Amino acid sequence: MSLQPLVLFGAGGHAREVAQVVRDINAIAPRWQLLGALVDAAYRPVGEGGSSLPILGDAGWLAEHSDVAVVVAIGESAARRRIVLDLLAQRAGLHFATLIHPRAWIAAGSEPGEGSVVFAGALVNVDVRIGAHVVVNLGGTISHDCRIGDFASLGPGVRLPGRVQVGEAADLGAGCSARPGVRIGAGVVLGAGAVAVDDLPDGCVAAGVPARPLGA
Numbered sequence: 001m002s003l004q005p006l007v008l009f010g011a012g013g014h015a016r017e018v019a020q021v022v023r024d025i026n027a028i029a030p031r032w033q034l035l036g037a038l039v040d041a042a043y044r045p046v047g048e049g050g051s052s053l054p055i056l057g058d059a060g061w062l063a064e065h066s067d068v069a070v071v072v073a074i075g076e077s078a079a080r081r082r083i084v085l086d087l088l089a090q091r092a093g094l095h096f097a098t099l100i101h102p103r104a105w106i107a108a109g110s111e112p113g114e115g116s117v118v119f120a121g122a123l124v125n126v127d128v129r130i131g132a133h134v135v136v137n138l139g140g141t142i143s144h145d146c147r148i149g150d151f152a153s154l155g156p157g158v159r160l161p162g163r164v165q166v167g168e169a170a171d172l173g174a175g176c177s178a179r180p181g182v183r184i185g186a187g188v189v190l191g192a193g194a195v196a197v198d199d200l201p202d203g204c205v206a207a208g209v210p211a212r213p214l215g216a
Contacts, residue, residue, distance in 0.1 A: 003033035005068045006097055007056060009083055011037040014075035014135075016052055018117055021101050028102045035068065062091055069097040071115060072133060077169040078187070081151040084115065084133050096133070104136075112136070113150070131168070149186065167202060 006022065008015050015037055022034050036054035038061055062068065070087065074080040087094055096115035100106065104122040112118055113132035121139040124130070128142050131150035138156040142148065146160050149168035154160075159177040166172065167186030178184065178196040188200050191207030200206050204213040 006032045006034050007038055007068055008071050008073040009038045010073035011039050015073035018073040021099050069095045071097050077151050077153045077171040081169045
């Protein structure tokens with residue numbers, strides 16, 4: 001069986017973690033041929049890790065490679081949304097891959113949308129809707145009837161009980177949790193370890209136990 005060519009957009013720490021998800025998937029059942037990474041023209045490496053992937057070019061590289069699937073491997077929600085929309089504006093019909101780590105558990109019918117990545121140890125229970133280009137990081141749990149909007153990011157160890165709504169491009173830090181039925185608005189940034197016990201309005205930055213919008 002031939003492997004599906006795949007590129008990641010991004011070459012930072014999150015992209016290296018996504019590349020590991022691809023390797024772990026292939027170790028169970030070979031599916032992807034990971035060619036390398038695409039970056040913005042102004043990209044400069046940050047930190048000591050560097051990229052273990054060859055840099056193929058910028059978004060223009062896709063114009064001559066119509067058979068290649070893409071995952072936008074950018075950890076920050078708003079940036080991931082911007083890049084996805086830019087890529088789609090440049091080339092309609094672009095195929096985005098969905099990556100689910102073999103050690104994640106997802107109930108039947110709760111599969112994430114296109115371009116999403118679900119990391120090892122994540123648990124997604126029944127009747128959950130996960131949008132496109134969502135990140136469910138290491139060890140996150142999502143219980144019944146939750147709704148996760150497009151481009152949202154759930155950091156490592158996030159715990160969502162039943163009926164929680166997470167808006168588009170919301171960014172939940174490591175170890176966040178919520179009360180059942182809470183709505184976390186679009187574009188919300190929720191600090192690590194925060195507990196949302198009341199609804200959080202769109203676009204706010206919130207932290208604490210219980211979580212409160214900063215400056216409110």
